[in-house]
Amino acid sequence: MTQPRPLVSARSVGVYRGGRWLIHDVSLEVHAGEVVTVVGPNGAGKSTLLKTLLGLRRPDAGNVIRAPGLRIGYVPPADPVQFDLPLTVRRLMTLTSHRPAETTTEALRETGADHLSNSQVNELSHGEFQRVMLARALSRNPDLLVMDEPLRGVDFSSEADMYQLITEIVEHRGCAALMTSHDLHYVMSRTDQVVCLNGTVRCMGAPEDTVDHPEFHQLFGTRAEAYRHVRHQCHGESTET
Amino acid sequence: MLDDFFFRALFATLAVALVAGPTGCVILWQRKAYFGDTMAHSALLGVVLGVILGLNPEAGVFGVAFLVAVAVVALQRVSRLAGDTILGVLAHSTLAIGLVAMALTENYQQYELTAYLFGDVLAVGREDLILIGSGALFGLAMLAAIWRSLVAATLHEGLAAAEGAKPLRNQLIYMALVAAVVAVGMQVVGALLVVALMIVPAAAARTLAHTPEQMALIAILFATLSGVLGLYGSLWLDTPAGPSIVTAAAFIFLGCLVFDAAAQQLSRSRGVRRSVAHAPEDDA
Numbered sequence: 001m002t003q004p005r006p007l008v009s010a011r012s013v014g015v016y017r018g019g020r021w022l023i024h025d026v027s028l029e030v031h032a033g034e035v036v037t038v039v040g041p042n043g044a045g046k047s048t049l050l051k052t053l054l055g056l057r058r059p060d061a062g063n064v065i066r067a068p069g070l071r072i073g074y075v076p077p078a079d080p081v082q083f084d085l086p087l088t089v090r091r092l093m094t095l096t097s098h099r100p101a102e103t104t105t106e107a108l109r110e111t112g113a114d115h116l117s118n119s120q121v122n123e124l125s126h127g128e129f130q131r132v133m134l135a136r137a138l139s140r141n142p143d144l145l146v147m148d149e150p151l152r153g154v155d156f157s158s159e160a161d162m163y164q165l166i167t168e169i170v171e172h173r174g175c176a177a178l179m180t181s182h183d184l185h186y187v188m189s190r191t192d193q194v195v196c197l198n199g200t201v202r203c204m205g206a207p208e209d210t211v212d213h214p215e216f217h218q219l220f221g222t223r224a225e226a227y228r229h230v231r232h233q234c235h236g237e238s239t240e241t
Numbered sequence: 242m243l244d245d246f247f248f249r250a251l252f253a254t255l256a257v258a259l260v261a262g263p264t265g266c267v268i269l270w271q272r273k274a275y276f277g278d279t280m281a282h283s284a285l286l287g288v289v290l291g292v293i294l295g296l297n298p299e300a301g302v303f304g305v306a307f308l309v310a311v312a313v314v315a316l317q318r319v320s321r322l323a324g325d326t327i328l329g330v331l332a333h334s335t336l337a338i339g340l341v342a343m344a345l346t347e348n349y350q351q352y353e354l355t356a357y358l359f360g361d362v363l364a365v366g367r368e369d370l371i372l373i374g375s376g377a378l379f380g381l382a383m384l385a386a387i388w389r390s391l392v393a394a395t396l397h398e399g400l401a402a403a404e405g406a407k408p409l410r411n412q413l414i415y416m417a418l419v420a421a422v423v424a425v426g427m428q429v430v431g432a433l434l435v436v437a438l439m440i441v442p443a444a445a446a447r448t449l450a451h452t453p454e455q456m457a458l459i460a461i462l463f464a465t466l467s468g469v470l471g472l473y474g475s476l477w478l479d480t481p482a483g484p485s486i487v488t489a490a491a492f493i494f495l496g497c498l499v500f501d502a503a504a505q506q507l508s509r510s511r512g513v514r515r516s517v518a519h520a521p522e523d524d525a
Binding site for chain 2: 051054055056072073074076078082083084085086087088091094095096097098120140146
């Protein structure tokens with residue numbers, strides 16, 4: 001294996017809170033240009049894992065290594081109403097670092113949110129908010145895009161658009177992406193590596209391999225069956241990537 | 242000009258208002274109004290400790306208020322009690338202990354209790370001015386240095402930390418600033434009203450601002466305006482200076498509230514007309 005150094009890697013990471021291990025013995029790597037999706041039921045520790053990889057939580061076991069100088073764009077799990085101060089979208093774009101106006105406008109255009117730049121953040125809908133947050137992360141020109149539930153609060157009819165947008169952005173920019181998701185179909189068709197998490201990594205690998213894994217079925221039950229059914233039916237098209 | 246007690250008072254008030262405005266904005270954003278109050282309640286204890294240790298009272302107030310702030314944050318992390326329970330216990334305990342400590346010291350008469358509680362800005366001396374003025378400039382410089390990360394961490398601590406801000410360090414600097422405003426502002430409006438000098442102008446600014454920076458600047462404007470109106474008003478009506486300043490701030494707040502309600506009503510009726518004219522695009 002002559003793989004280049006991963007952007008971020010976890011080795012046997014465990015996080016212990018409130019008398020139990022939220023996650024334990026988790027090892028994974030994200031390499032440049034790779035799309036890694038963490039799937040798992042509620043309480044599986046998906047957010048905890050992401051926070052630990054970002055350095056927001058110190059692991060109680062194992063360690064996390066981020067490549068030096070790594071630029072991270074983070075789309076945190078948040079709601080527009082949480083942003084309860086006078087804040088225009090334009091100002092949100094320069095929240096953690098100064099960006100030239102062209103860069104932020106370009107990023108907003110990329111996510112289809114450029115018409116919102118003078119809006120107040122706490123008055124956005126969930127869908128608009130997620131687009132703006134995504135643009136904000138992109139305006140930092142990240143090596144790694146970390147998205148915790150990027151479809152949080154987005155209504156069902158807009159989900160496909162949002163996934164399509166994320167796919168286009170990642171392909172176009174060539175940045176790595178690490179996200180949590182609940183949409184198995186999207187995950188299976190657009191991800192390089194799937195990590196099934198439930199306290200610890202239950203199975204991991206390319207989507208084609210994961211879908212036949214017994215642990216995957218245990219986690220997702222009938223939905224996994226349904227997915228396998230669909231995949232076998234339209235084989236040629238959906239397993240291209 | 243500085244030989245005149247009134248202009249010394251005006252200068253001191255404006256210097257404090259300069260820092261109190263933006264500091265108050267962050268207090269509101271972080272929902273820390275009672276947190277600031279708790280720090281202010283510990284001021285008397287700070288005065289006594291400052292005098293006992295042979296420092297000036299302001300240094301004692303600054304030290305104790307900062308320690309109380311750190312204690313609150315630490316207790317909120319460790320304890321199972323609700324945040325505002327901890328604030329309530331600490332605020333009133335430190336106030337009571339301060340009063341008891343004051344009574345236990347040798348020459349109890351040296352303390353002018355009402356001056357500490359309600360301010361005595363007309364007694365500000367020339368030497369005080371140098372300290373207050375340079376302190377205000379230093380405070381503003383510190384605030385400017387951490388401003389972007391402080392606003393970011395106020396909005397979303399995880400986001401700020403993930404992208405390189407240092408939330409804990411900035412929060413400590415910020416709490417030290419609040420402690421400093423409490424210590425110096427105590428002279429102007431007194432320990433009981435010092436938090437008002439921070440949050441009332443900021444609350445008024447909230448109704449007009451579109452960005453954090455606008456709110457901070459408008460808060461400075463309103464705080465200084467309150468200072469000027471309050472001091473001149475106290476001269477004219479022969480009322481105590483500190484409460485007059487806060488009263489002026491309260492009226493500005495009220496004015497903004499009415500103005501904001503009227504503006505919203507107006508834009509709503511306009512919006513109705515516009516949406517009838519052509520249907521709005523809604524991609525939510």
